[in-house]
Amino acid sequence: MSVKIKDVAELAGVSVATVSRVLSNGSVSAALKTRVEEAVAQLGYRPNLSARRLRSQLSQTVGLIVSDVRNPFFTAVSRAVEDAAYRAGMRVILCNADEDPDKEAMYLRLMQEERVSGVIFSPTSVTAGRFRPERFEFPVVMIDREGPPGLTDAVVLDNPQAGRLLVEHLIARGYRKIGGLFGNVSTTGAARRAGYEAALAQHGLPSSVRFVAPSTEAASTAVRAWLAEPDWPDALVVSNGLLLLGAVHALTEAGLSIPGDMALAGFDNDVWTGLVGHGLTVIEQPVYDIGVVAMEMLLSRLENPSLAKRKVVLNGALLERASTSGRGAAAPS
Amino acid sequence: MSVKIKDVAELAGVSVATVSRVLSNGSVSAALKTRVEEAVAQLGYRPNLSARRLRSQLSQTVGLIVSDVRNPFFTAVSRAVEDAAYRAGMRVILCNADEDPDKEAMYLRLMQEERVSGVIFSPTSVTAGRFRPERFEFPVVMIDREGPPGLTDAVVLDNPQAGRLLVEHLIARGYRKIGGLFGNVSTTGAARRAGYEAALAQHGLPSSVRFVAPSTEAASTAVRAWLAEPDWPDALVVSNGLLLLGAVHALTEAGLSIPGDMALAGFDNDVWTGLVGHGLTVIEQPVYDIGVVAMEMLLSRLENPSLAKRKVVLNGALLERASTSGRGAAAPS
């Protein structure tokens, strides 16, 4: 098959151990080192990672299991994880679980078979609820969505706070009938809803929520149905980018204006949110930080497995744009 | 460390060979088979893929090296590749080369070290131009962008045809000063430009082109500069989704209307293209097909390495939307 360490050793006239030392910067005399390097270059030798991993019991690999690669939030996070991983000399296996608990289980099994050093994971709420970290030989860092409290490391947005921020903003702009559209499959939707409810309650305003599957189509269907009812909201809080797009579709189709007929505020500063009308008001997540921090947590966990589990909570930033420009009158308190 | 085949064999009271046969559906008596399966379940045994790959010399893995994971075109293609790969019992290692020839070289080296069965690759034009497939032990299928003609399999869009389609459409809608904005790093931009030039020449119309780096920022900078010139086009053909977004930004900032001040036609039916004004006219690529066909080509190449190299050319579909609604008068021929 391909050229192996033995071939290099023979050409250089040294033992395989010496070649191995050269490759891993062990102590080798300058003379032998150059001879080996020449042999490597001449033969085009490339080490076999399967053999190396098997022997050294070091995978130098982390798994990243995301819910949906089509969601720009996760592609942004995965780039950050990749960058941080390569800086630390690690490789990343990117897996796309498609919001499907079966696929999540399949990939976790695969990670075990690959003997990865650790996994960064954004689980569905089904998997999050029953996740047993002790069943896996690698540490897991949850991102975006939390698992059972205290059982794994996690880095998440302050979701209740973000939900609250949007509602407070809408109230300040004069909106009073504020609906909420949330994803039904991740814990994120539930946490954002909690903040939404709390803020409304604090102002003595009623809430009105819908839960939908995490897809643009499901969201637009839900909003269409909502619009068919007699008394729809004058503003909508939407819990992620995919759903927000669905809401925009439904409103546009119905010939309604944003924010004239309905104000819209959501999550994720995706490219297109700046293009709808004069822009959509959103919570911008620190996507790159989320990825980098997750990787750092994983590395420090690998260095020190007995550390207490940590949860890092990051804050989103409110980007005020035209989709919530207000009802004319300023808000009473 | 973790439980291994020997542990399973001992618990089941059989040899490791028998366990291995059970795992790979070799011929084993029903009685032993159940005993082994029970032992596997009881111990939670998971095979070590590094060991398996080392011994069997079969990686069951393909590499997918894309230019930019943030580009929805590539995330869509990668999902298709993944689906097709899993159907064929293969895994996918997704690598993001970031339009950087150095990273491409690094990943190709990594693929060699992983001893992958094959690679699906969308190279920069730098790498495409000097690509030597015989230097790699695995077959390569190029996607989206071609390498040296006849040296590798490839699946690409009919780019000249697509460029032509857009220009013909604009001419039919009454536009005469049709500019072109193309990416300077992939062969795709050049091929689309060729079609653009050919169509204009055929109608005796002048061309006017700009080449830019493959980023939204570069595109908006270029368009801004263009608008500062005295005689800018009344319609623009833009060679991909990232650049198209940049063009939209520049026009919007300048307070210009689409298509009133400038018509816009581009590539890639990204979600947001439907949201700009009443929609952007674009060539929609058969993204899923591209991925599936690439995987199929790779599999058939693995089965039959001596096959002649093939190039599959797929057609894009013109989605006519409001951004090219016309200059009032119908077009003369």
Place this chain on the structure above:
DNA sequence: TTGAAAGCGCTAACAT
């Protein structure tokens, strides 16, 4: 059908 044993390519003791 089953088991014993060799060996995939590499690293890491251990010896020199």
Place this chain on the structure above:
DNA sequence: ATGTTAGCGCTTTCAA
């Protein structure tokens, strides 16, 4: 500093 050798966990002859 360098070489010899055992063995990582598995698959695959080869015998029985």
